[in-house]
Amino acid sequence: MNDPHEPLTQSVRSLIDAVIRTEVDSDRIAAAHAHVAAALEILGEHLMPGSFGVRVTPDGGSAPCGNVLIGQRNAIAPPLTVDRDDAGLVSTDVTLGAAYEGPAGHVHGGVCSLILDHLLGATAHRPDRPAFTGTLQLRYVRPTPLGRLRAEAWVEHEDGRKTYARGRILCAGLTTVEAQGIFIRPRKNRPAG
Amino acid sequence: MNDPHEPLTQSVRSLIDAVIRTEVDSDRIAAAHAHVAAALEILGEHLMPGSFGVRVTPDGGSAPCGNVLIGQRNAIAPPLTVDRDDAGLVSTDVTLGAAYEGPAGHVHGGVCSLILDHLLGATAHRPDRPAFTGTLQLRYVRPTPLGRLRAEAWVEHEDGRKTYARGRILCAGLTTVEAQGIFIRPRKNRPAG
Numbered sequence: 001m002n003d004p005h006e007p008l009t010q011s012v013r014s015l016i017d018a019v020i021r022t023e024v025d026s027d028r029i030a031a032a033h034a035h036v037a038a039a040l041e042i043l044g045e046h047l048m049p050g051s052f053g054v055r056v057t058p059d060g061g062s063a064p065c066g067n068v069l070i071g072q073r074n075a076i077a078p079p080l081t082v083d084r085d086d087a088g089l090v091s092t093d094v095t096l097g098a099a100y101e102g103p104a105g106h107v108h109g110g111v112c113s114l115i116l117d118h119l120l121g122a123t124a125h126r127p128d129r130p131a132f133t134g135t136l137q138l139r140y141v142r143p144t145p146l147g148r149l150r151a152e153a154w155v156e157h158e159d160g161r162k163t164y165a166r167g168r169i170l171c172a173g174l175t176t177v178e179a180q181g182i183f184i185r186p187r188k189n190r191p192a193g
Numbered sequence: 194m195n196d197p198h199e200p201l202t203q204s205v206r207s208l209i210d211a212v213i214r215t216e217v218d219s220d221r222i223a224a225a226h227a228h229v230a231a232a233l234e235i236l237g238e239h240l241m242p243g244s245f246g247v248r249v250t251p252d253g254g255s256a257p258c259g260n261v262l263i264g265q266r267n268a269i270a271p272p273l274t275v276d277r278d279d280a281g282l283v284s285t286d287v288t289l290g291a292a293y294e295g296p297a298g299h300v301h302g303g304v305c306s307l308i309l310d311h312l313l314g315a316t317a318h319r320p321d322r323p324a325f326t327g328t329l330q331l332r333y334v335r336p337t338p339l340g341r342l343r344a345e346a347w348v349e350h351e352d353g354r355k356t357y358a359r360g361r362i363l364c365a366g367l368t369t370v371e372a373q374g375i376f377i378r379p380r381k382n383r384p385a386g
Contacts, residue, residue, distance in 0.1 A: 004219055005212060008226045012205070012212055015229055018236035019198060019205055020245050020259045020266045026197055032232040033201045036208055039228035042221050043211035051291035051298060051339055052213050066213045066294050068301045073213045076269050076292050098244035099269050101259050102311075105244060108261045109314070109326040110307030117303030118295075132336065133302040138329045146244055 005065075005073045012075035013099075020098050054130075061127065069118045080115065082122050090122045090167075091152045100146065107144040109177075116167050116179040119153040124163035124183035131163060136181035144169060144176040153179075161185045198258075198266045205268035206292075213291050247323075254320065262311045273308065275315050283315045283360075284345045293339065300337040302370075309360050309372040312346040317356035317376035324356060329374035337362060337369040346372075354378045 015036070022029070052066025052073060065073040069080045078094050085091075094115070102108025117136055124131035153167030161184050169177040208229075215222070245259025245266065258266040262273045271287050278284075287308070295301025310329055317324035346360030354377050362370040 005215075005222060008222055008229065009212055011226060011229045011233060012208060015205060015233050015236070016209070016268045018233055018240065019202055019268060020264070021240045022198075022236040023239040023241055024236060028235050028238065029198060029201055032235040033204060035228040035232035035235070036201065036204045039225040039232070040204060040208050040211055042225040042228070043208070043215040043217060045221065046216040047211065047214045048216055051294045053294070053297035064294075066291055068293050068295060068304055071213070071294075074292060074294075075209045075212060098259055099267060100261050101244045101246070101257075101264075101267075102261060103323065103325065104246035108307070108311070109329075110310030111261055113306040113310055113329060113331075114301070114303030117306055118301070121302070130296065132296065133331070133333045135333070136302075136306060136331045138306075138326070138331075140326045140328070143325065 009073050009075050013078075016075060016099050017097055062130075069114065080118065082119065084122075088123070089152060089154050090119055091150065092119060093148070093150050095148050096146055098146065103143065105146060107146055107149070109140060109144075112140075112144055112169050112177045113138050113179070115151050116153070116169065116177065117181070119151050120165040120167045120179055120181045121183050123153050123155045123165045123167075124185060126185060129185045131183040131185045134162070134182040134184045136179060139178045140176070141178060142174065142176050145171055147171070149176075156180070161187075202266050202268050206271075209268060209292050210290055255323075262307065273311065275312065277315075281316070282345060282347050283312055284343065285312060286341070286343050288341050289339055291339065296336065298339060300339055300342070302333055302337075305333075305337055305362050305370045306331050306372070308344050309346070309362065309370065310374070312344050313358040313360045313372055313374045314376050316346050316348045316358045316360075317378060319378065322378045324376040324378045327355070327375040327377045329372060332371045333369070334371060335367065335369050338364055340364070342369075349373070354380075 054064045071077045100111045150170045156164040163183045166180045168175045247257045250256050264270045293304045343363045349357040356376045359373045361368045
């Protein structure tokens with residue numbers, strides 16, 4: 001489902017990167033700030049209370065438009081596009097730029113864990129029953145450079161509402177981070193995590 | 194060290210939230226988008242190549258202004274302010290809003306791991322030698338609501354370049370996520386992670 005806000009969100013993603021990387025002088029910073037303040041005033045004319053949440057689409061699917069990793073309205077989200085093949089492999093190809101930096105030139109280790117948490121969890125999701133994280137273990141094999149990355153996750157085995165999943169982040173074919181975790185599909189009316 | 198870009202970054206943080214939560218019509222979205230595009234054009238007049246990196250301040254400290262969690266120029270960063278007490282406890286009090294959502298009304302489990310990775314790692318940092326994550330284990334005790342949270346981390350023991358750390362996220366005094374990890378101070382010229 002395409003959200004009409006998506007083009008604006010994409011521009012704000014570019015803005016986040018530009019604020020980090022700009023080298024214009026303080027007068028130009030002030031001029032840019034005035035435009036950001038104007039945009040903020042317009043969007044603020046009518047704000048929903050709280051957060052976007054997860055909404056049901058007409059076709060019965062879910063629209064987590066505010067989600068920090070996949071939300072079409074969330075400029076923090078790269079966004080991640082999660083693919084599933086017939087064998088059950090869940091994967092994403094994503095480019096992480098300056099806004100995801102931890103050590104110089106490298107992806108913050110915690111951003112790797114954020115992506116792996118989401119991807120391993122996706123192996124356990126069912127259309128009407130998102131899974132929440134029970135445990136997650138990460139092993140950092142080597143630093144993850146900023147740039148084009150691939151992440152993969154798969155189910156090791158399932159036991160009732162529990163899914164035991166594994167996954168990894170790859171850069172140029174080399175594994176940088178390995179993960180394993182247990183994800184649980186809650187009973188009704190319990191929020192996923 | 195205060196970065197002159199900080200007020201602009203703060204407004205972009207508010208903008209990220211407003212894009213998610215706005216309910217103005219498509220004409221107003223377009224008007225806001227025009228301002229964002231104008232700000233983007235100004236900041237883009239002079240961009241540094243690559244990422245901000247970690248720069249050395251005049252007093253010999255480090256200025257990770259682009260850091261995804263603590264960077265003064267990074268609008269993705271809440272930002273996290275890391276405090277250390279005399280007993281070695283590292284902690285942060287942070288409010289996470291709509292932009293950090295995973296399950297409806299709750300912080301994405303991966304955002305909790307991102308914060309804990311950073312905080313546990315901070316227990317191992319030395320002024321001239323940042324630590325990188327070796328392993329990180331997370332246990333999700335209960336869902337973490339959006340809003341005011343506290344995170345704490347401490348050293349369990351050290352073994353040469355290795356620091357064994359533990360930590361947790363608390364909401365209203367209740368632990369939502371527990372973490373333990375091994376953080377390693379690299380030899381010179383090895384990037385931290």
